[in-house]
Amino acid sequence: MKRQSTAEHYQKRLSVLSDYIYDNLEDDLDMDKLAEVALISPYHLHRIYRGIYGNSLTDSIRWIRLHYAADRLIKTDMSIEAIGRLARYNSVQSFTRVFSETFGMPPARFRREGDHVQFSQPIRKNEDYPMQEITIRESETMTLIGFEHHGDYMKVGQQFEKLQGWLATRNLIDENTRFFGVYFDDPDTVPTDELRSLACIKVSNVNDFPEEDGLKRFDIQGGKCAVMHYKGPYANMDAAYRWLFSEWLPKSTERVGNQPAYEEYLNDVHSVPQTELRTDIYIPLE
Numbered sequence: 001m002k003r004q005s006t007a008e009h010y011q012k013r014l015s016v017l018s019d020y021i022y023d024n025l026e027d028d029l030d031m032d033k034l035a036e037v038a039l040i041s042p043y044h045l046h047r048i049y050r051g052i053y054g055n056s057l058t059d060s061i062r063w064i065r066l067h068y069a070a071d072r073l074i075k076t077d078m079s080i081e082a083i084g085r086l087a088r089y090n091s092v093q094s095f096t097r098v099f100s101e102t103f104g105m106p107p108a109r110f111r112r113e114g115d116h117v118q119f120s121q122p123i124r125k126n127e128d129y130p131m132q133e134i135t136i137r138e139s140e141t142m143t144l145i146g147f148e149h150h151g152d153y154m155k156v157g158q159q160f161e162k163l164q165g166w167l168a169t170r171n172l173i174d175e176n177t178r179f180f181g182v183y184f185d186d187p188d189t190v191p192t193d194e195l196r197s198l199a200c201i202k203v204s205n206v207n208d209f210p211e212e213d214g215l216k217r218f219d220i221q222g223g224k225c226a227v228m229h230y231k232g233p234y235a236n237m238d239a240a241y242r243w244l245f246s247e248w249l250p251k252s253t254e255r256v257g258n259q260p261a262y263e264e265y266l267n268d269v270h271s272v273p274q275t276e277l278r279t280d281i282y283i284p285l286e
Helices: 006-023 031-038 045-053 059-074 080-086 092-103 105-115 157-168 233-252
Strands: 133-139 142-150 180-182 198-204 215-220 224-233 262-266 278-284
Touching: 006 045, 006 059, 006 157, 031 045, 045 059, 059 080, 059 092, 059 105, 059 157, 059 233, 080 092, 080 105, 092 105, 133 215, 142 157, 142 180, 157 180, 157 198, 180 278, 198 215, 224 233, 233 278
Parallel strands: none
Antiparallel strands: 133 224, 142 198, 142 215, 180 198, 180 262, 224 278, 262 278
């Protein structure tokens, strides 16, 4: 039996840790407990995590909590104080400061004026689309390989984190790696716990790609697509999809094709503010 490399060994332990973090975001995630879950010495956990994922464990936890906070600001009428507490901030002031640094505006303003608000507006005659560019173009045929996610699309980042760690420990990731998400179900009609998605990368030489339990393949057939060049937080993207299908599509001359929507992520969530995240949303057409 082939022995695991040290990197693969730690990647599997950090994958278990990732599951624990996502399941316990509203709890106190102290480093001793996290080290215990990962079975890694608390003296070395941070260094090992950064060595595999390229960013600190503390930054990752903060990013995930703020991602959920933005979602709550959009989708609920919870008070800012309550949302801040769930994100583990002791005061509205500290939550507001960190949220503003990440999203470019304080929570109250984000709730009133964030990108999601523009997508609640109908298209009016002779008016451009909301601050997002939409083009019709021919997409490429691709083979995608990655990890499946079942449940809330807001939590698909958990599988992207696992995928990134898996790739990094096998030297399969570089500046040319292209990350995609495939979303098979409509969250407005399918129960949240039944939603299916795939966190994946484009693979050019499938026959040379390593095998691993849990990795899934999905083939994208090239063809005509509507592509929204979206800029902004991932938490706002539900509104973008609703706008595309309820406003843009009925007023266009296009019809949807027989493939799921998919997204390409054009920059790194840990390298730019959430307001600067860039995503291409592909809607296959006939």
